[in-house]
Amino acid sequence: MPYVYCDPQLCTGCRACELVCPSVHERVFNPRLSRIRVVRLEFVIDIAITCRQCENAPCIAVCPSGALRKSRTGLVEVIAERCIGCSACSEACPFGAIELHDGKVIKCDLCGGDPACVKRCTPKALKLVSSEQVAEEERHAYVAQRTRKEVKA
Amino acid sequence: MMPALKGYAGQILRVDLTRGKILKRPLPPDLARGYIGGSGMGARILYDEVPPEVKPLSPKNHLIFATGPVTGTIYPPSGRYCVVTRAPLTGIWGEAHSGGYWGPELKYAGYDLIVIYGRAPKPIYLAIDDDEVELRDAKHLWGKNIAETTDAIEKEFGEPKPCVACIGQAGENLVRFACIVNERSRVAGRTGVGAVMGSKRLKAVAVRGSKGVEVADFDRVCELAEESHERYTTGEWGEVCQDSLYRYGTLGLVDWENEIGRLPTKGHQTGVFEHAREIGPERFVREFVVHRRSCMNCSIQCKKVSRAREGPHVGITEGPEYETIVALGSNCLVRDFPAVMRANQLCNLYGMDTISCGGAVSFAFECYDRGVLSKEKAGMPLRWGDGNAEVKLMKLIAFRKGIGNVLAEGMREAARRIGKGSERWAIQVKGLEVSGxxxxxxxxxxxxxxxxxxxxxxxxxxxxxxxxxxxxxxxxxxxxxxxxxxxxxxxxxxxxxxxxxxxDLYAVVDSLITCKYGTMWPPMFYFNDYAELLPALTGIEEFGKVKGLRIAAERIVNLKRAYNARLGLDRKDDTLxxxxxxxxxxxxxxxxxxxxxxxxxxxxxRERGWDVRTGLQKRKTLERFGLTDVAQDLTKHRRIAKG
Missing domain, CATH: 1.10.599.10 (Aldehyde Ferredoxin Oxidoreductase Protein, subunit A, domain 3)
Structure with missing residues (x-):
């Protein structure tokens, strides 16, 4: 299952993703409603965090009302009418990628497969990728780093 | 309460520090229609409420924080706010702009402007959490620098973190070019707005908002935002933006300005710096840049975090920007890049404008060089190009120690105090140190x-x-x-x-408020673009025609000019x-x-319709832009041209 991945080397913390997300979902300009949130630590950390669509999602496991489920495509999705607003999912998620708003849970739904945040990301830090693709990129980065001297020579 | 107009939060927060009173007032629709927002609205309020007899550091002076209809929306770049006041450095109209996240957060909390007046009996800070607004004790924050203050207030608020705009020690000590710093490194820098805050014993304004911004035509704004983003990132202009600003930030200018002989060097004595490469963009990126940053919702992203890993000035800072590298670098003949970075960091921590502060340093260097300032009086040798002396001066200025106490008054006043003809190399206009x-x-x-x-x-x-x-x-x-x-x-x-x-164009940009990147350089947005955007944001039809927008722009320019005219300024002051x-x-x-x-x-x-001999405004010019009341006021003060 692909998910929205953020490369912290590229993320500048501009929060355009936080504005785009609710503009698509709720048609408002309000970062508080965003399903993707930027974390900044001084001086060199900026990273956007959103749902990773986990294969064994802890949020689904702890939800007492069956309001979260894995869809046929692999998306972790919300059945809003079943949500009782207990925040157990927020406690369970290791990344802080799911929370309540106005008493109901909101989380990344990948905009139906073409995430608006990815399209709008100026530094191209956000990508829609699968675990396989991330691993491939990491392998390349790792090898390039390990062999930098040899490559240069 | 429903906002009266779209695009605006619809409320003005008025804070009387003397009485500790906080009032919420609806945003008058006429203020929006006439002055758009930002420094335009600020101009109207300052003109009406701060008469010429009110001195900049008097409790009666107003400190206005202003956002505009673009602020906080998806139209990039939308992360700016401005501060308007009667400026302590110059004694005239003062405004300073900053980026970051503070401006949008203020609108999300439900306010377009904050108007602050009076003087608190003891240090306080203004805490805004949506509808809850209060003055909190800041005794424990007084004497702390920008980073410490920001950290402490963030802790007091807890999660989600607020945005904090505050002053450092320079503002507390009424350094005439003290600035206001938000999110640690974004700065409303010029004209000494931080000293006004210090004089009011207001350490910080912390904001947290959850409300969002409503606009008149949501789909149209999204469409225009998309188009604006495309312009910033693709095509002819988009490519130069990314090649230059994303890559190097404003510092990319150093090479070009040196090439055309416009890189201020040695107190503006020349425009060519032989060691420009040492403070240039290639070295910056190669040796010092460790991370790239941005203001809220920006499609350019020009901010850089830089780090000096070795030598006496080890440290990490955001910047330096082009203006800083000129003011503290070439204009002081300093080519020690880490020293400039350190000076920049200290300016950010103490809360001082790097341009004016650099001006003060270059002025001191020149005084020393010309034998007007002795080693004893200065406390150390102040030789052109000495980066270490520069770094030492930062602290002396911020804490008003020794020679720093004189320099903290700004170049014009420092020259008056030092005398001996030093005003000849006090490179300022109307009291403000010349930019790069x-x-x-x-x-x-x-x-x-x-x-x-x-x-x-x-x-x-x-x-x-x-x-x-x-x-x-x-x-x-x-x-x-x-x-x-x-x-x-x-x-x-x-x-x-x-x-x-x-x-005129910048009067609109400063009222919207959006960034000069896109208008100043590259010149890709013009009146017609904002004539499309503004009605979509606000629903105000008059802004939909270029002619109407130009009239609003000239109204704002004329009003600011009138503010200075009323204080006695005219053609004699428009000089170099x-x-x-x-x-x-x-x-x-x-x-x-x-x-x-x-x-x-x-x-x-002539183009402005002002009197060429005196530089004063004419009644009919002011009336053409709907400033009849201002014309009457200027007549009363005898500051209007005949005819």
Missing amino acids: QDGRPHQSAGLTHAISVIGAAHLRALSSLDELDYRKTLTKRFGKERAKAMGDRLSTKYKGLLVKDVE PNRFLKDPMPDGPAKGKVVDLKPMLDEYY
């Missing part, structure tokens, strides 16, 4: 410095159209015949018109130091040139 341009190789920049309403700044009216000869754009805006003369940066022809046009008017440029492509100010100034006044 030189009118000799770029004539219109000379006019910009001379007429700028806050003093010698670049952000009120600087044109890149002639600097880089953007002939296509010039032709489109002014016609082929004029464009040819305008494109020559060494010519004075039509520069009055050019600067007037740019100043003799260094630009009389000393020929010694090096570079503009060798032998001086600024030929008079013809440009005459043309500028």
Whole structure:
């Protein structure tokens, strides 16, 4: 299952993703409603965090009302009418990628497969990728780093 | 409460620090219709509420934080706010702009502007959490620097973190060019707005908001935002934006300005710095940049975090920007890049404007060099190019120790105190230290410095159209015949018109509020773009026509001018130091040139409809822009031109 991945080397913390997300979902300009949130630590950390669509999602496991489920495509999705607003999912998620708003849970739904945040990301830090693709990129980065001297020579 | 107008939060927060009273008032629709937002609205309030007898550091002076209809929306870049006040550095109209996240957060909390007056009996800070607004004790924060203050307030608020705009020790000590710093490194820098905050014993304004911004035509705003984003990131302009600003930040300018002989060097004595490469963009990126950053919702992303790993100035800072690298680098003849970074960091921590602070340092260096300032009086040798001395001066200025106490008054006053002819190399206009341009190789920049309403700044009216000869754009805006003369940066022809046009455009930009990147450079947005955007944001039809928008722009420019006129300013103040008017440029492509100010100034006044002899405004000009009441007021003060 692909998910929205953020490369912290590229993320500048501009929060355009936080504005785009609710503009698509709720048609408002309000970062508080965003399903993707930027974390900044001084001086060199900026990273956007959103749902990773986990294969064994802890949020689904702890939800007492069956309001979260894995869809046929692999998306972790919300059945809003079943949500009782207990925040157990927020406690369970290791990344802080799911929370309540106005008493109901909101989380990344990948905009139906073409995430608006990815399209709008100026530094191209956000990508829609699968675990396989991330691993491939990491392998390349790792090898390039390990062999930098040899490559240069 | 429903906002009266779309695009605005719909409320003004008025804070009386003397009485500890907080009032929420609806945003008057006429204020929005007449003055758009940002520094435009600020101008109207300051003109009406701060009469000429109120001194800048008096409790009666107002400190206005303002956002505009773009702030907090998806239209990039939308992360800006401004501070408007009667400025302590210059004694006249003062405004300073900043980016970051603070401006949007204020709107999300439900306020377009904060108007602050009075003086608190003891140090306090203003805490805004949506509808809950209170003054909190800041005794424990007094004496703390920007980072410490921000950290402490963030802790007090808890999660989600608020945005904090605060002053450092420089603001507390009433350093005349103290600034206000938000999110640790974004700075409302010029004219000493931080000293006004310090005089009010207001340490910080912390904001947390959850409400979002409503606009008139949501789909249209999204569409225009998408189009704006495309312009910033793709095509001819988008590519240069990304190549230059994303890669190097504003610092990318150093090489180019040195090439055209416009890199202020050694107290503006020359425009060519032989060691420019050592403080240039290639070295910056290669050796120091460790991370890239941005303001809220920006499609350019020019901010850099830099780090010096070794030597005496080890440390990490955001910046330095072009203006800082000039003010604290080439203009002080300092080529020790880490020293400039350290000075920049200290300015950010103590809360001082790097341009004016750098001006003070170069002034001190020149005083020392010319034997006007002794080693004993200065407390140390102040030799041109000594980065370590520069770094030491930062602390002395911020804490007003020794020579720092004199320099903290700003160049104009420092020259008065030191005397011995030192005003000849106090390179300031109207009391404001000259920013990183030189009118000799770029004539219109000379006019910009001379007429700028806050003093010698670049952000009120600087044109890149002639600097880089953007002939296509010039032709489109002014016609082929004029464009040819305008494109020559060494010519004075039509520069009055050019600067007037740019100043009007920036009046809109500063009221929206959006970034000068996109208007100043690259010149890709113009009145027609904002005439499309503003009605979609606000629903105000008058802004939908370029003509209507231009009238609003001229109204704002005239109002700010009237504020200064009422204080006694006129043509005699619209001038430049003799260094630009009389000393020929010694090096570079503009060798032998001086600024030929008079013809440009005459043309500028004519284009504005002001009296050419005195520079005062005419009644009929003010009436044309709906400023009849201002005309009456100026008549009462005898500060209006005849006819």
